[in-house]
Amino acid sequence: MGTNQAGTGGNVSGTAAEATTRYQRTFPGRADQVRQVRHELARHLAGCPAAADAVLIASELATNAAVHSASQGQFFTVRCQADPGHVRIEVEDLGGPWQPRLPGDRPHGLDIIGALAGSGHWGIDGDQAGRTAWARLTW
Numbered sequence: 001m002g003t004n005q006a007g008t009g010g011n012v013s014g015t016a017a018e019a020t021t022r023y024q025r026t027f028p029g030r031a032d033q034v035r036q037v038r039h040e041l042a043r044h045l046a047g048c049p050a051a052a053d054a055v056l057i058a059s060e061l062a063t064n065a066a067v068h069s070a071s072q073g074q075f076f077t078v079r080c081q082a083d084p085g086h087v088r089i090e091v092e093d094l095g096g097p098w099q100p101r102l103p104g105d106r107p108h109g110l111d112i113i114g115a116l117a118g119s120g121h122w123g124i125d126g127d128q129a130g131r132t133a134w135a136r137l138t139w
Contacts, residue, residue, distance in 0.1 A: 023080040027062070029071040029094075037062040037078055041089075045082060050137040053116045054080065054087050060109035061091035061133045069131065070096035086138040095130040 023044045027033040041058050045051035058078060065076035071093040079090040113122050113135050122135035 019084075021082045024077065026075050026077045027066075029066050029069075029074040029076055031063065031066050033066060034059055034062045041078070041080055044080060045087065048082055048087060049139040050087055053137055054089050057113050057116060057122075057135045057137070058089045058091065060113055061089065061135075064109060064133065065091050065093035068096075068099075070094035070128075086136055088134060088136045090132050090134040092132045093130065095126060095128045097128060 021044070023041065025040065027037060038055050038059050041055050042051060045054055048054065058080070062076065062078060065071045069076070074094055076094070077090075077092040079088075079092070081088045113133075117135040117137060121137070122133075124131055124133045126132055
């Protein structure tokens with residue numbers, strides 16, 4: 001259901017670490033698909049210094065899309081672009097109502113993403129009609 005594209009060779013190892021690689025795939029909007037997102041991104045980013053953090057971020061974003069957006073029961077799309085020195089992860093969903101965290105509530109997945117990516121290196125673009133959550137990691 002969708003495409004799986006990986007630029008030069010499908011992972012970021014050896015000489016591929018010096019070239020841009022891209023990954024994109026559309027997944028069914030179910031929580032059980034998050035495991036597949038982790039597996040495919042880990043394989044795509046093999047050899048990338050930020051692979052573990054990128055996979056964790058993708059997992060959190062995919063979970064939000066599959067569980068907390070209008071993509072639930074529909075679909076969401078994961079994209080990853082790795083360039084020399086940085087990687088960008090995106091998850092696009094079908095939007096839906098936004099429910100901000102209550103003051104004093106426990107940390108959530110977006111807090112993890114903020115801690116890993118750092119201020120100004122992650123965000124959410126869009127509205128109820130569709131959102132893209134993204135993060136950029138550098139090394």
